[in-house]
Each structure stands twice: as C-alpha cells, then as structure tokens.
Amino acid sequence: MDFLARRIELGTLFDDLAERGTRTTVHLDRPLDLAPDRGTVLNVPALAGLVRDAAGWLAAAGAGRGDRVAIHKRNHWDTVLLCCAAARIGAVPVPLSGHLDAETVETLLGRLGPALLVADPERLAARRAAARTLVLGGDAPEGVLTLDDVHGAQAPAPHRPQVDDPLVVLHTSGTTGVPKLVVHSTRTLLRRLAGFEAHRWPLLGARPDDVVAGAFSFAHGRALAWTASVLTLGPDRLLAVSGTDWAQAGPLLERHRPTVMEAQPATFVRWRRHARGGGDPFGRVRLYVSTFDAVHPPTVRAFLQATRRPRPVWLQGWGQSETGPLTFRFLTRRALAAERERHPTTRDLGRPVAGRTRLRVVDPRTLRPVPRGVEGLVVCATKALCQGYVGEPERFARKRAGRWFATGDIGVLTRSGRLLLLDREADMIPEGSCAELEDVVEDRLPEVLECVVLGAPGSPPLPVVVTDGDALDAARWRDATLDLPKLAEPVVLDWDAVPRTGTGKVRRAALRERLGLGTETHGSGRWT
Numbered sequence: 001m002d003f004l005a006r007r008i009e010l011g012t013l014f015d016d017l018a019e020r021g022t023r024t025t026v027h028l029d030r031p032l033d034l035a036p037d038r039g040t041v042l043n044v045p046a047l048a049g050l051v052r053d054a055a056g057w058l059a060a061a062g063a064g065r066g067d068r069v070a071i072h073k074r075n076h077w078d079t080v081l082l083c084c085a086a087a088r089i090g091a092v093p094v095p096l097s098g099h100l101d102a103e104t105v106e107t108l109l110g111r112l113g114p115a116l117l118v119a120d121p122e123r124l125a126a127r128r129a130a131a132r133t134l135v136l137g138g139d140a141p142e143g144v145l146t147l148d149d150v151h152g153a154q155a156p157a158p159h160r161p162q163v164d165d166p167l168v169v170l171h172t173s174g175t176t177g178v179p180k181l182v183v184h185s186t187r188t189l190l191r192r193l194a195g196f197e198a199h200r201w202p203l204l205g206a207r208p209d210d211v212v213a214g215a216f217s218f219a220h221g222r223a224l225a226w227t228a229s230v231l232t233l234g235p236d237r238l239l240a241v242s243g244t245d246w247a248q249a250g251p252l253l254e255r256h257r258p259t260v261m262e263a264q265p266a267t268f269v270r271w272r273r274h275a276r277g278g279g280d281p282f283g284r285v286r287l288y289v290s291t292f293d294a295v296h297p298p299t300v301r302a303f304l305q306a307t308r309r310p311r312p313v314w315l316q317g318w319g320q321s322e323t324g325p326l327t328f329r330f331l332t333r334r335a336l337a338a339e340r341e342r343h344p345t346t347r348d349l350g351r352p353v354a355g356r357t358r359l360r361v362v363d364p365r366t367l368r369p370v371p372r373g374v375e376g377l378v379v380c381a382t383k384a385l386c387q388g389y390v391g392e393p394e395r396f397a398r399k400r401a402g403r404w405f406a407t408g409d410i411g412v413l414t415r416s417g418r419l420l421l422l423d424r425e426a427d428m429i430p431e432g433s434c435a436e437l438e439d440v441v442e443d444r445l446p447e448v449l450e451c452v453v454l455g456a457p458g459s460p461p462l463p464v465v466v467t468d469g470d471a472l473d474a475a476r477w478r479d480a481t482l483d484l485p486k487l488a489e490p491v492v493l494d495w496d497a498v499p500r501t502g503t504g505k506v507r508r509a510a511l512r513e514r515l516g517l518g519t520e521t522h523g524s525g526r527w528t
Contacts, residue, residue: 011088054085060153065090067115077240090159097502111391197229215241254279266504
C-alpha cells in the first residue's frame with residue numbers, strides 16, 4: 001500500500017489533501033445544502049475550510065468525542081462533508097438516506113441514541129429520538145438549533161481515532177424491511193476499502209486528466225470510500241450529481257463530459273434515453289462503474305455504445321455494506337454482444353478480489369459446502385468485514401461463523417471460480433432465478449425499463465414491469481416469455497409507483513404489500 005493510501009483519515013481528509021497540494025476541483029449540480037452561498041465549484045482548500053467550519057458548528061451544537069451524530073437530509077455530497085466534520089471532532093457520523101420514511105428513521109434513531117441529529121427542514125419529524133437537533137436552513141421549531149445559532153464557533157483540534165475504533169455507522173438498503181445499522185472502523189472502511197482503491201491501478205485508478213463523476217446515494221458508505229480514494233488520486237475534476245432528474249444532472253454532465261462515470265444501476269436506467277443526447281454527455285467515458293444492485297444487459301449495452309472511446313469498459317462490482325466489494329467483472333461491447341446469442345445475463349459477477357476476499361457456497365440448511373456448480377448460500381471471508389450491527393448483535397452473530405459471513409445471496413461458484421448470482425435468499429423462486437428472468441425480459445423488450453419478478457408460493461412468479469411511457473403490448477409479452485418458466489400476467493406500473501431505497505433498489509417487501517401478495521415467500525429470510 002502506498003504512502004497516500006496509508007494516510008487516509010476521514011476527519012482530516014480535506015486538510016491532508018490540501019497539504020499535499022491536491023488540485024482537483026469539485027463541481028456540483030446544485031449548491032450544497034450545508035453552505036448554499038458557496039456556489040457549485042469548490043477547490044480542496046475551500047472544502048477543507050468548510051469541513052473545519054462544520055466541525056465547529058457540530059461541536060457548538062453539543063456533539064463531542066464518541067457521540068453519534070445522525071445526518072438525515074436530502075441527497076447531496078455535503079452528507080460526506082458532514083461525516084468528515086463529525087469525525088474531525090471525534091464523533092461517529094451516522095448518515096441516513098433522505099428516502100427513509102419517518103417511522104423507519106425513528107426506529108433507527110431509537111437504536112442509535114444519537115447525541116445530535118442534523119436534518120433539513122423536511123426531515124425533522126423524528127427529532128424526538130435525538131438528544132439535540134440542528135436544522136440546515138429554514139425555520140426551526142422550538143428547541144431546535146439553526147446554523148445561525150452555531151455559526152462562527154471555533155472547531156476543536158482534529159481527532160484521529162485508533163484504526164479499530166468505530167468510525168462511522170452506515171445503514172443497509174432495507175429492501176426486505178428496516179435497514180441494519182453497520183459499524184465500520186478506519187481499518188475496515190478506509191484502510192481496506194478506500195486505501196485499496198487509492199492506487200493507480202491500470203484502467204481503474206483515476207488519472208490526473210480524468211473527470212470523475214459520481215451519481216448515487218451520498219448517505220451510503222460507498223460515497224465515503226469513493227470521495228477519499230478518488231481525491232487521493234487527484235483527477236482534474238470531480239463531479240457530484242445529487243439526483244436522477246436529467247434537467248438538473250444533464251447540464252453538469254454535458255458541460256464537463258466525464259471520463260469515468262459511476263452511478264447506481266437505477267440511475268443508469270433512468271438516464272438510458274439520454275445516453276446519446278445532443279450534448280454528448282457520455283461521449284468521453286472510458287470507464288463505467290456500477291455497484292449497489294443488479295444491472296441488466298440493455299443498460300450496460302446502451303452506455304457502452306454511447307461513448308466514442310474505442311474500447312470502453314464497464315466494471316460491475318458486487319458487495320455489501322457489511323463487506324465492501326467482494327467480486328468484480330469487466331464488461332465490454334464484445335462480451336455483451338456474445339451474450340445476446342443466448343439468454344443474456346449479467347449474473348456472472350466474476351471472481352473474488354484476488355488476495356482480499358474469499359467465497360464459498362454452502363447449503364442454507366446445513367451450512368456445509370456444496371460442490372462447484374451447485375447453487376446455495378454465498379458466504380464470504382474478508383478483512384473489510386464490519387464490526388457488527390447497532391442494536392442487533394444477535395443478528396450479526398447469526399450471520400457469522402468464524403471468518404465466514406453469510407451474504408444472504410443465493411449463487412453458484414463455477415469450476416473456474418466465477419460467481420453466478422441468482423437471487424437474495426429471501427426472494428428466491430423454485431422456477432429458477434428472478435434476476436436472470438429480469439435480465440431476459442428487459443433484453444427482449446426494449447420498451448421495458450425495469451422488470452421485477454416476485455415469488456408467490458402457490459402461484460406462478462409475478463412480473464412487475466415498468467415501461468418507458470408506453471403500454472405493454474400483450475402479444476409482444478407472450479412472444480418474449482414463451483420459452484421462460486410460467487409467469488403470472490404482468491403488472492405494469494410507472495417508475496414512481498415502485499417503492500425504492502435511497503440507492504434505487506426496489507423494496508420488494510413493500511412492493512409485495514402494495515400488490516397484496518402477502519409476506520410469505522419461498523425463502524426463509526433468515527440470512528437478511
């Protein structure tokens with residue numbers, strides 16, 4: 001590990017970058033909620049100053065060393081800056097997605113017992129679960145602090161925690177229920193994950209002339225690792241995109257035309273129609289990166305065709321909030337063209353990260369390893385494994401056996417060591433793989449933006465289809481699914497009618513409830 005990667009610290013990240021002379025400029029699609037008067041273009045010294053200012057505000061609001069500071073606001077990159085500010089005073093930041101409903105937030109805050117909640121005016125409903133609350137902008141109810149109350153407060157000297165002290169608490173997506181609260185340390189999140197990325201790996205590492213764009217949930221742990229690793233490598237520009245609305249994101253991408261584009265799969269799906277837009281926003285991309293969720297072949301194919309680079313690459317990563325990346329696979333135009341000759345699928349997630357992660361597939365009932373080529377529960381071993389779940393230690397213990405941790409996914413390890421991911425164990429169906437059926441439907445029907453297959457014991461699997469504004473043609477549907485396992489008649493919904501997490505994943509349990517399917521599934525749900 002090189003010198004820069006070793007020294008990554010969350011609380012002093014921007015101070016350290018400024019000291020090194022990092023020349024990257026950060027460009028935003030809208031001003032920061034934390035500091036709306038500071039514009040949409042900031043350099044590293046300005047960001048270091050903003051983090052110092054915010055650290056003083058948090059300290060003046062009553063947060064101190066060892067305290068948990070919950071951050072609950074609409075999605076923007078300043079969530080990362082607030083996490084840095086909290087860590088700088090020795091507190092433990094807890095970023096909470098702005099997409100979480102008030103009931104879920106109250107449950108999570110009840111587990112956390114934060115000393116301070118930092119929220120925007122639209123998300124103050126759960127403030128009773130925090131000792132104190134600081135509101136970002138707008139009028140404050142009685143007993144709630146505003147930025148005016150803490151403005152100008154001096155930041156205490158920066159605190160650098162021990163590498164195994166709790167550094168940050170992150171929450172999982174919550175696709176099957178209330179999210180879990182995951183504790184990471186400097187060692188697991190920054191040394192093992194960000195530090196590994198902060199190398200000039202061929203193809204993957206950001207170059208001095210790169211324009212690196214990120215469009216995902218900045219309340220997710222990926223945002224912290226991404227920010228730290230990318231800025232450590234010092235590209236020319238970093239673009240932080242706060243939402244999927246093309247009217248807001250498009251001008252930024254068209255103006256700067258990124259060379260590296262990372263987004264959550266749902267965002268890529270929403271932007272598919274703009275892939276070859278008039279502003280040529282993706283014409284210079286050499287590397288696409290997708291994490292968070294399954295990505296389907298038509299989406300990958302559309303963006304690989306959108307760039308004018310002769311040999312663009314799509315990096316498909318698979319991992320979890322608890323573990324960080326576990327496998328990766330490179331997809332190319334040629335690979336996607338070859339897959340179209342059979343059932344197209346991006347379920348092949350490649351091999352474990354060499355020297356860093358190991359995978360096994362076990363019988364979900366006996367937990368004994370199964371032979372290569374046989375499906376089962378995927379378990380992993382990684383030194384980046386989190387320290388546990390806040391408020392649910394027994395749940396974490398149930399998923400861990402020695403060095404092995406149950407991911408909750410069903411998959412197959414091939415003879416060559418590649419992972420074929422089938423489904424979440426809670427969502428599995430006896431008819432095959434939901435994820436692969438979704439791949440096939442989306443590839444055969446271009447008008448389908450998204451297909452979600454839900455298992456229903458006693459009935460054929462139910463496909464829920466989101467179209468690109470058009471009705472689903474019944475004859476085309478029959479032709480496209482003729483050779484697939486028997487499916488129920490599809491339900492067609494608008495994009496916004498499908499319940500989602502902050503990372504764009506479909507909340508399948510909530511969708512089942514909305515469609516009246518009940519809670520019973522083919523899986524046990526034991527490993528979620």
